[in-house]
Amino acid sequence: MSVNLTIDDHVALIEWKRPPANHFDRELLDSIADAGEHAQDAGVRAIVLASAGKHFCAGADFAAGQIRADPYGAISALYEAGKRIFALEIPVVAAVQGAAVGGGLGLACAADFRVASAQTRFQANFARLGIHQGFATSLTVPRIVGPQHAAYMLYAGHSVRGTQALRIGLIDRLADDGHEREEAFALAREIAASAPLAVRSIRSTLRAELLAGLDAALQREVDEQARLMQTADAAAGIEASLARETPMFEGR
Secondary structure (H helix, E strand, O other), rough: OEEEEEOOOOEEEEEEEEEOOEEEHHHHHHHHHHHHHHHHHHOOOEEEEEOOOOOOOOOOOOOOOOHHHHHHHHHHHHEEEHHHHHOOOOOOOEEOOEEOHHHHHHHHOOEEEEEOOOOEEEEOOOHHHHHOEEEEEEEHHHHHHHHHHHHHHHHOOOOOEEHHHHOOOOOOOOOOOOOHHHHHHHHHHHHHHHOOHHHHHHHHHHHHHHOOOOHHHHHHHHHHHHHHOOOOOHHHHHHHHHHOOOOOOOOO
C-alpha cells in the first residue's frame, strides 16, 4: 500500500495504490486524511483524489478476517478514519476510473466533485451483499442524485455508468476514457483560481448540513451493517460476490 502527495501550483494530488482493486482499510483512509490535512496546511486550494491502477476503489475487503470477526469494531474504525476525509476544509475533486463500488462509491461521494469517463462504473452494492449501506452514502448519495435515484441505486444495487452518472448528477464532468485525472485537474485549477479564503468559507456553508448529520448517519450505518453481517443473507451475498456469482437470498 502507498499514498503519495504531490503539490503543483496550489493543487494537490493525493494518489493511493493497493492493487488489484484498491480496497481500503483504516490505515489507508488515515493516510489519505493525513495527506489532505498536510496539503491544506501547506496552502493548497484544491485536492485531486485519485488511485493508481484499473479501478478507483472497491471499498472495504469483506473477505478480510477482521471485518468478519468483529464487524462493529472494524467498520467503526473505518468510519472514524473516513470522518477525517469529510472534515477536510478545501475542495476535493475525485478522478474516478474503472469501478467505484460500495465504500469506494462512498469515498468518491465524500469529495465535492467527481470526474469519470463513460466506462466508469459506480455501484452501491450493499444490498447485493446482504448489508446496509455505509461510508455515509445514506447522506451523500441522496444529496447528490436526489432521493429517487438514490433509492434505486441502494435498493437494487444498480450499477451506474459514466453517461448515466452525468445525467443524474452523480458526476460533474465526463472525460474521455483514460483522461479522468486530466479533467479532474482542470476542474481543480478552476477552483484554485478563486480567492482561497472565500472558497473555504463558501464550502463550509454548503457542507454544514452534511457534516452536522455525519456522526448520526455513520452510527446508524455501523449498527445496521454489524447486525446484518450476522445474517445468512450477508454470508450468501459476500460469498457470491467473492465467487463472482449471483447471490440467492432467503430473508434470514
